[in-house]
Amino acid sequence: MSKCKVMDYSKFQVEDFVSDEYFLRWVKKPDAENTAFWNAWISKNPQCVDRVRQAKEIIQQLDFKPNIPPEGKFLEVWDKIVKAESDNIRSLSSISSKPSVSNRISSNKKLFYWIAASISLIAVASSILIGIRSSTIEISTSYGESRTLSLPDSSKVTLNSNSRISYTKSLLSNGHREVFLEGEAYFSVVHKDEEKFVVQTGELNVEVLGTKFNVNSRRGNTKVILEEGKVRLNVNGPSKKDLIMAPGEYVEYSGKGKLTRKTVDANNYLEWRNNRLIFVGTSLADIGQLLEDNYGYKVIFENDSITQKKFTGSSSAVEIGELFEKLSKVYNLEIRKNGNEVTLKQNKSAPPGTD
DSSP: OOHHHHOOGGGOOHHHHHHOHHHHHHHHSOOHHHHHHHHHHHHHOGGGHHHHHHHHHHHHHOOOOOOOOOHHHHHHHHHHHHHHHHHHHHHTTTOTTSOOHHHHHHHHHHHHHHHHHHHHHHHHHHHHHHHHTOSEEEEEOOTTOOEEEEOTTSOEEEEOTTOEEEEETTOEETTEEEEEEEEEEEEEOOOOTTOOEEEEOSSEEEEESSOEEEEEEETTEEEEEEEESOEEEEEOSSSOOEEEEOTTEEEEEOSTTOEEEEEOOTHHHHGGGGTEEEEEEEEHHHHHHHHHHHHOOEEEESSHHHHTOEEEEEEESSOTHHHHHHHHHHHTEEEEEETTEEEEEEOTTSOOOOO
């Protein structure tokens, strides 16, 4: 039985979560199994949400491994101390009330290790404090997790699963507000006269004054959906293209200066904030990529004909099994799960589903 199934996490404080192996593994190396466990546990223990959030922030800020010398090295140092002390003791042998050398050595050795352990703990605490006070803030989400946060200028950001955002403590850089995004996020930016807000995603920058929009930057592609206001897209690189978007527009940048632009129903792309997934003629290949990017699955298709099927419908973004059930029924697929690996095969026992 795994540790997570027997541990009473409801009694954990922040420091307990930070030092727990299973919790650390979820924050540092999330997978389908530990993400499912922690999401379910958090939903059943809402009183622990703040402690979990604080512990995650500390772990994400901290990449510190105490450089504690091995016991042999301690003993080597200690032996030198003992030798010097013994020389002093021999010179003071006339004092009969002093403890024996062996008792003093034993007592002092315990004190030495206690001091060494204390120094190590202080070093860890200092590292945590330095990380928290660092001029750069970095926040990320695990597979299957979303999170809403406030920026220093009171703008709101909702991070989708397996995403990361970073910014300076003041948010300002070269006279404007700036954040760096990996993954997907929805932004509601507070308007400030002459102080633009820039989302950096690599080759594509999204520049606004105040507006609401969604950015998805994965696998070398960046997709921007504008819900409200106006944004300017700046393409870095040789082409140096600029493009002004209007509400309801979708722009995809696929590298090498290639921009695709169309008008869409923005709500279909933004329902993930309400824990719903909306698909409109979406290929199973693209759905497979979403499952890999947002939930950590490795998706395997039996053949290319399955990847070309297109699905229209909605599903829960939390209970992802609902999506598997719908795909199985619509296209008569056999869906096998083995850990975080999912295989989609055509079920031969009945006629295949409709494309």
